[in-house]
Amino acid sequence: MAKKRIVSTTINGTQKDFLCEPRQTLLEVLRDSLDMTGTKEGCSNGNCGACTVHLDGRPVVSCLVLAVEADGATVETIEGVACNGQLHPLQDSFLNNAALQCGICTPGFIMQAKSLLAENPNPSEHDIRFYLAGNLCRCTGYDKIVRAVQDAAGKMSGCCSEAKV
Amino acid sequence: MSTTEANPGKKYTVIGTRPIRHDGVDKVTGRAKYGGDIRLTGMLFGVMLRSPHAHANIKSIDYSAALALPGVHAVVTVDDFPDAENKIAELGEGAINLQHLRHNVLAGPKALYRGHAVAAVAADTVNIAEDACKLIKVEYEVLKPVLTAPEAMKPDAPLLHNNVYTNSLGEETKQLSNVAKHFRFEKGDLEAGFKAAKVIVEREFNTATVHQGYIEPHNGTAMWNSDGKVTVWCSTQGSFTARQQVAELCHIPVGNVKVIPMEIGGGFGGKVSVYLEPVAAILSKKTGRPVKIIMNRADCFEGTGPTPGSYIRVKMGADANGKITAAEAYMAYEAGGYPGSPIGAGAMCVFACYDVPNGKVDGFDVCVNKPHTNAYRAPGATNAAMATETVIDEICEQLKMCSMEFRLKNAAVEGTRRIDGPVYPRIGMIESVEAIKNSDHWKTPLTGKNRGRGIATGFWFNCGLKSAVTATVNFDGSVGLVEGSTDIGGSRTGIAMQFAETLGIPVDQVMPSVGDTDSVGYTDVTGGSRVTFATGWAAYEAGLDIARQMCQRAATLWEVPADQVKYENGGVSGPGGKQISFKDLVVQTCKHGEPIVGRGSADPQCPGGAFATHCVDVEVDPDTGKVTVLRYTASQDVGTAIHPAYVEGQIQGGAVQGIGWGLNEEYFYDQSGVMRNSTFLDYRMPTCLDLPMIEAIIVEVPNPGHPYGVRGVGEVPIVPPPAALANAIYNAVGVRMTQLPMSPPRVLHEILAKK
Secondary structure, eight states, X not given: OOOOEEEEEEETTEEEEEEEOTTOBHHHIXXXXXXXXXXXXSOSSSSSXXXXXXXXXXXXXXXXXXXXXXXXXXXXXXXXXXXXXXXXXXXXXXHHTTOOSSOSSHHHHHHHHHHHHHHOSXXXXXXXXXXXXXXXXXXXXXXXXXXXXXXXHHHHTTSOHHHHO | OOOOBSSOOTTOSSTTOOOOOTTHHHHHHTOSOBGGGOOOTTOEEEEEEEOSSSXXXXXXXXXXXXXXXXXXXXXXXXXXXXXXXXXXXXXXXSEEEHHHHHHHHSOOSEEOSTTOEEEEEEESSHHHHHHHHHTOEEEEEEOOOOOSHHHHTSTTSOOSOSSOEEEETTEEEEEEOSEEEEEEEEESOHHHHHHTOSEEEEEEEEEOOBOOOOSSOOEEEEEEOTTSOEEEEEOOSOHHHHHHHHHHHHTOOGGGEEEEEOBOSOOTTTXXXXXXXXXXXXXXHHHSSOEEEEOOHHHHHHHSOOBOOEEEEEEEEEOTTSOEEEEEEEEEEEEETSXXXXXXXXXXXXXXXXXXXXXXXXXXXXXXSSOOOOOOSSTTHHHHHHHHHHHHHHHHHHHTOOHHHHHHHHBOOTTOBOTTSOBOOXXXXXXXXXXXXXXXXXXXXXOSTTEEEEEEEEEEOOOOOOEEEEEEEOTTSOEEEEEOSOOSSSHHHHHHHHHHHHHTOXXXXXXXXXXXXXXXXXXXXXXXXXXIIIIHXXXXXXXXXXXXXXXXXXXXXHTOOGGGOEEETTEEEEGGGEEEEHHHHHHHHTTSSSXXXXXXXXXXXXXXXXXXXXXXXEEEOTTTOOEEEEEEEEEEEOSSOSSHHHHHHHHHHHHHHHHHHHHTOXXXXXXXXXXSOOSTTTSOOOOGGGOOOEEEEEEOOOOTTSTTOOOOOSSGGGSSHHHHHHHHHHHHHSOOOOEESOOHHHHHHHHHHHO
């Protein structure tokens, strides 16, 4: 077994150091070592998007990122999206638009959609569908997810810029 | 809005509204605990070794080297399970022979499909367990695989089993065969029916194996305690069914097994049968520690039950007026490694939308070297509808008749007898077709080159089965509601809404949760579109039980005879205009007397069939054969829409699964029976970029067999899409598709063949 490495990160705004094997993925460490099971595992080969997190502000599928690559980086996960018990507008709009059924893909969709709205606060339907195409949902047929993102975009465009990212 | 509500349910206060689901915040914040999220002290991790061959005798398994690897705690094979009884276990939506289930969980003496589990390791980490699997020596005698029903039915086909004899038309034969069963339904005089026809169309169809494609992989965690009690945590569609399967396979009483259902990340029929739970239990028994096993995605494709590929031949005749005179179907469904495909349901559904005076349906359940098939949303019905609905389109073309009118003219109605026997109660087939006929989509002409519109209709029975609910009234007038149906799509809210409606209280005063098998009454699987119908009914009964108790309390409070008080309008009323709300009565009386607990159980017999009609516009690229869905509208008779947004969600989600089935999804097998596309990249499910919005039209023809008129909703929307797409493709580019999926190479092949 390869020697374990120390990795220093900032996860959801908190300094977090952990030990991991070089072969471990960020997804594995988040779920199994740090007990942050909000990030979901659907395929472990980058095809479904359920494990999407932000690494230095960029959306990544955490099953394709080695945990050691997160050294010195900031990581944001679904657990950090709601702030002080206040849901993010995307979380609110997913609930209000019934945009989830089983809910297993929801954390990944919210992380990906959050990136989209940070890049493009007024996306068209096509923009949304294009940006979310790497996230699979098997329950909803995507209709209500797309509407939820449109709804959140509309609500966030009136907010302070902090709420957008 | 995507919804037109035909009957906006004005007589109800809670039903028909769109509250936010009770488990919603947990699910958008990542707090909800799914099966894979469980962490237990001292937990070991299990990994299954799977057969690389589609068909092989297992001569020997030597796992001594694996067991010697540091960090490995136990290895098990099928021999670690006691012999199973040769009996059938009913699993709610489908049944399985326990010996077959035992051998499906861990193979022996044969591996019957690539991915068939042959051994399992428990180790300190998944990585060690994986390394250990590589050290297990399995000696295989590789046999020739057989991969489709027509091939497997040939007399010289390789045989999967030496103990499967064909049950032919109800009789056990002595014929060893891959055909486990042949049955027939008949009605009227088929020959006379075809003689009376002006137009007869007969076509053959082949459909590929497809997977449910839930995003959450199968998982199972078990702790076998030293007192012989076993606790199982898993993502299952039926905690009681999982309990039964674990108990039967481990030969322990069901009372010794407690299944704690975790949140479930999709099932669609695929999470009824157990795969990992009994293995985790046996590994735990051997090690004295909890053991958790999670499948990877390839295991999900290769090792769990997809829905069958099929061969179907349909022949239909109609007279000059467009009335169906006769219909005949020959249907062979792949059961996979063990008998038990959904051919029975498929054969009952094949002509179920229509009034067919003379009919015959032959069904065959055929073993092939693929994973043992399992239910997938209206199991068996989608394959069948592909055949019937495209043949009808062709008949209409020959009769120069609008296929919408044809469907209305021949629609099954109350009193119509299906070929397999049952007579329909009040159903909404006509209403579902008319909803499309009146839709904006149908009324808007489609223009443009290589574009076409298609419609198709579908039927699914829906199930009743057993459900139980317990309600506990809190001192502040809120109610804790424990129900036994695992909640895959928001059903706990739909159940709570029916309970709240019964008592006339706000739904946010009801806190629903899904109980484990020790804390709620027996409840059958979440399947068969039954949960909102049957568990909702149980909740209604629990509400009535509490209403009765409230009446007694009010009578005591007011010192009047109990027969002079009545529960109505969210409270109790009594003589002289006395009235008290539910909440006030609870607050006033809760400190005295026994706690207020209500119970409800149901085993309803009249689920009311579900009918759906879909309309789709496509554009076909004549150079590549790629089909783009331009517009999609789905109408469905839902009885009463308890939570319209969740009803729309079921319709939209089912339609999109049907689009995937119709256009892209399939298991690609090579000659040796190895699936070549067992990833989500290569098994091509629809992404949001592939789709338009899906317009859902809710039609409400209340089910007379339910207190609130509910019909099951979840399954039927997957049935019409492939046929609707095939009809649209024909109207776009003039080719009749008879194979699923209608992927670009297949469509292009037909376009080129036509040229």
